[in-house]
Amino acid sequence: MSCKITGTGSYIPSVVTKNDHFQQHEFLNSDGSLFPGDNEATIQKFKAITGIEERRYINDKLNTSDIAVIAAEDAIKNAGIDKETLDYIIVAHNYGDVKAGCIQSDTVPSLATRVKSKLRIKNPKCVGYDVLFGCPGWIEGMIQANAFIKAGIAKKCLVIGAEALSRVVDKHDRDSMIFSDGAGATILEASSEEGGILSHQTATFSFQEAEYIYFGKSNHSEAPEDVRYIKMNGRKIYEFALVNVPKAMKECLEQSGKNIEEVKKIFIHQANKKMDDEIIKRFYRQYKMAPPENVMPMTIQELGNSSVATVPTLFDLVNKGKIADQHLEKGDIVIFASVGAGMNINAITYQV
CATH class of the missing domain: 3.40.47.10 (Thiolase/Chalcone synthase)
Structure with a gap:
């Protein structure tokens, strides 16, 4: 038996934010002093190092759990499965739902529970939980899903990585230019085919x-x-x-x-x-x-x-x-x- 990815999905936010957006930002050092040089030079150096020319942010109506659902629906459709047959929903994130204009992270109930609810899955044996593991969270969720399947306690798992970093960045920090929002999802299934993980x-x-x-x-x-x-x-x-x-x-x-x-x-x-x-x-x-x-x-x-x-x-x-x-x-x-x-x-x- 192998564990294979049978469906993939993603959500790429619609708000495009180019590097020019940061021209008027007041960039400061960690001690509060003004960062030396003009913003144009800072942005050009940033682009040369990171390769980033633009990034995507979610609109004010969406939260991390919302875009996780969109990516999940895409993956479920791509896999051609009945969502009620899912055994696990594993959602990797780091900051929960942070509503637009709010400073507080909301993680209760878990994002996985919210995703399951918004997917309208009735099956109580479909278990949802979150993974807080930094940027490697989706890969770690896949490793855990693989273990569940190999142990014989699951056949189909939905693994999602979703984040809205635009809600937790400091606009006075140059590093804020790196971060963006998005969601990706996969269906991992038990398979008789060779390969997989x-x-x-x-x-x-x-x-x-x-x-x-x-x-x-x-x-x-x-x-x-x-x-x-x-x-x-x-x-x-x-x-x-x-x-x-x-x-x-x-x-x-x-x-x-x-x-x-x-x-x-x-x-x-x-x-x-x-x-x-x-x-x-x-x-x-x-x-x-x-x-x-x-x-x-x-x-x-x-x-x-x-x-x-x-x-x-x-x-x-x-x-x-x-x-x-x-x-x-x-x-x-x-x-x-x-x-x-x-x-x-x-x-x-x-x-x-």
Whole structure:
């Protein structure tokens, strides 16, 4: 028995926010002092490093659970299954539902419960729960769904990654330009076919690395003291990822029994183009190879970093032929990989 992805779906928000949007922002250092240089130079440097030209935000009427439902409906339709036959709904996110104009996260009931309710699923044996695992949350949800299926306690699982980071960014922090909103979903099913999830690796580095991404106060000294925003130590994360992600990917691939020459695509968390490019180079360097052309699809230039949503959204777009010069064929070997708050790293080797 294998565990195969039988359906994919995603929601890409309609509000397009280009880099020019940040021209009038007042960017400050963490101590409240004015960031040196003009915004144009800051934006151009940001683009050169991250590759981001624009990002997507949800409109004021939507919350994270809403876009999770849209992606889920897309995946259910693509799989052609009866939603009442789902055994688990696993929703990966980090900040819950944060309504437009509100400063409080809402996680009760869980987002998975809200998704199940909005999907109008009646079956009480369909269990919903949330995963808080940083940006690698969707991959970790897939690993858990795989375990349920392999243990014989589930046959069909819906795994969603959804986030609305635009609701938790500090507009005075340059890092706010990185983050975006979105949702991606997959149906994972027990199958008699070969392939599916072949291996996986997960690690949590928290001895010194736990606070690389955290919730902190605004860079503006006059902002309310009790309001917190997503914050990160970009340099530390960059250095950490370059050392640890390639190792995890190599361990995962070797565990699968597949060869590096068989890998057709690598779906990596869309965090930072420069960082992702270097991770792939270092991964292949372990095999004394250069990365093959087109091995790493990218969406960060248009969609930004939507945390847990980046990998399932990217996979959905490639799976449905919506990214130029990127496609999948039955039997292809691919790797999913991510790094994020925790600091958590994970990877999956998967055969289409």
